[in-house]
Amino acid sequence: MTIEAAIFDVFGTVVDWRRGVAEAVAPAFAARGIALAPERFADAWRAEYQPGMAPIRAGTRGYTPLDVLHRENLDRALVACGLGEIFDGPERDALNTAWEKLPPWPDSVPGIAAMRRRLLVAPCSNGSIALMARLARFGGLEWDAILGAEIAQTYKPEPEVYLRAAAALRLPPGQVVMVAAHNDDLAAARAAGLATAFVPRPAEHGPGQRSDLAPEADWDFVAPEMTALAERLAG
Amino acid sequence: MTIEAAIFDVFGTVVDWRRGVAEAVAPAFAARGIALAPERFADAWRAEYQPGMAPIRAGTRGYTPLDVLHRENLDRALVACGLGEIFDGPERDALNTAWEKLPPWPDSVPGIAAMRRRLLVAPCSNGSIALMARLARFGGLEWDAILGAEIAQTYKPEPEVYLRAAAALRLPPGQVVMVAAHNDDLAAARAAGLATAFVPRPAEHGPGQRSDLAPEADWDFVAPEMTALAERLAG
Structure with missing residues (x-):
């Protein structure tokens, strides 16, 4: 698909x-x-x-x-x-x-912009629409819509959050890829029927991070950062 | 305000x-x-x-x-x-x-982009998130979020649609201006406590249009097109 x-x-x-x-x-x-x-x-x-x-x-x-x-x-x-x-x-x-006022990782803005040439792109975060809109302005992120917890009225990893995001784009879950640095987020997305992409963020928790350093399942896509993921998804 | x-x-x-x-x-x-x-x-x-x-x-x-x-x-x-x-x-x-696949009026893309320099901008349409996202891509419109009927789960001119849009931006209704070419849309927005801006679209219904040629109330802003409205709102 x-x-x-x-x-x-x-x-x-x-x-x-x-x-x-x-x-x-x-x-x-x-x-x-x-x-x-x-x-x-x-x-x-x-x-x-x-x-x-x-x-x-x-x-x-x-x-x-x-x-x-x-x-x-x-x-x-x-x-x-x-x-x-x-x-x-x-x-x-x-x-x-x-x-x-959270800075995007250096690859986020160019990587998401590259994906956006072919794909619809949207946050599927637990952050509110108001927060996601201001964060996008702060960091120079350009989205097609803001999806996530607020439109589902509950929080990840509840399956409704992933399913409402796909439905709001009028796409079957299998045509939507969830991109995350967290294995548990991807496990929940996969259980809801979405495709999955893992991008590790080994510095998220500062030096000495021990969680989510590597994929813990056979996610559909694994890439070292967003621009590489964009190339994988370009096909 | x-x-x-x-x-x-x-x-x-x-x-x-x-x-x-x-x-x-x-x-x-x-x-x-x-x-x-x-x-x-x-x-x-x-x-x-x-x-x-x-x-x-x-x-x-x-x-x-x-x-x-x-x-x-x-x-x-x-x-x-x-x-x-x-x-x-x-x-x-x-x-x-x-x-x-609906073309923006010629002033829409530059006017909304100019407003976006200072303001959050979003559609508050009866169209779905899926439709608004595709329409924005088709026409080159850049929004901060997609608000409107789908997040309110009902249709304009129900007051919930305007109020949910303001709430989703975490703003009091009076700090949000509803921009429309239709007097009835603005009347409903004003009744919900929003500011109002009228931009006439005398060719919307083709030659011989007789409705909405002029403001029918003392809307907070009236401008001949979006770029002029952007100048009014720049202050």
């Missing part, structure tokens, strides 16, 4: 969230004399990511955009880092925009 | 659906020796547009993408034009892609 669209995990796969969050919070941390490395705080904030979505996946909480979850997670991460008394509400709201 | 985003009616406002549909069906009509002017058939097809959406607005039919309604409307329009026995199912499916 011919691939007609490529949809993308974004945090980690398309953009470097760890460096972006660290650089966005660094000035506020420096101004308050906080000694904690901003990268460590980015890790602590991201550690709240999966637990924050769990009640929505389980159906015990209604769909809540990731922007709201990020803001709640910020409060928890500050407490976890012993910084629970620092930053008032408006300062925290400002810090929360860190997630709109 | 500062305008932060512009959302657009598409059929008639951004693209010339009448010429596009006429040009798309003309070869098939010629091949079958159909004497009816393709523009007349475009009018007949479009005449089924509002009736097709009515049961969904009324809640007596679940949300059905406009692509499906267009296909149903095609059957009705062919019958209405005395062509009900011509074109089999696959031929009708091919004719239905006419709505993906």
Whole structure:
């Protein structure tokens, strides 16, 4: 079956969230004399990511955009880092925009643009439409649509997120390839019937990363970065 | 309140659906020796547009993408034009892609690109995400997101469509301007709390058009075309 669209995990796969969050919070941390490395705080904030979505996946909480979850997670991460008394509400709201200022990996913009010559391209992220639109503007990414959690009203890896993305493009799942740096994302996409492409991001979690360094299944496409993947998908 | 985003009616406002549909069906009509002017058939097809959406607005039919309604409307329009026995199912499916090949008015691409320098821009159309994405590719339109009926799961002028579009951009309705060539679309957007901009399209319905030639209320912005509107919104 011919691939007609490529949809993308974004945090980690398309953009470097760890460096972006660290650089966005660094000035506020420096101004308050906080000694904690901003990268460590980015890790602590991201550690709240999966637990924050769990009640929505389980159906015990209604769909809540990731922007709201990020803001709640910020409060928890500050407490976890012993910084629970620092930053008032408006300062925290400002810090929360860190997630709109994440640099794409160097190959993301040219690679996705190359894929877009033949394919429809869209994010299939847990980020909201508002967040994905601002992130695209920040990083110079050009998408055909913004798909993902918000149009499915639940979070990956729920199968509805992948299936709604394909349906919104009016394509059968097998004509849509999910591109991700995370094996679990691809496993869920494959279970929903999508094609799969693995692009490793061995620096996503900083030095010493041990997860997702290599494909853990026979994904349909494996490429070292996005421009190489574009060549594989050009056929 | 500062305008932060512009959302657009598409059929008639951004693209010339009448010429596009006429040009798309003309070869098939010629091949079958159909004497009816393709523009007349475009009018007949479009005449089924509002009736097709009515049961969904009324809640007596679940949300059905406009692509499906267009296909149903095609059957009705062919019958209405005395062509009900011509074109089999696959031929009708091919004719239905006419709505993906509509030329933008000459000012649309440069005007929207100019607005995009400062504002988020997105369609707020009754067209599906799949249709809007293909139409944007056809015409060279660049959007930040695709909003409209599909994310609201109902059709304009239901207020949810305008309100969901603003919410998806994480903006209060008053910071979002609805751009349309149709006074009734703007009236509904204003009732939902959005700012309004009127751009007349006096040739939308061909020669002799009598509707929507002028603003029928004190819309927040009125401009003769999109590039002039971009200048008004640049402030």
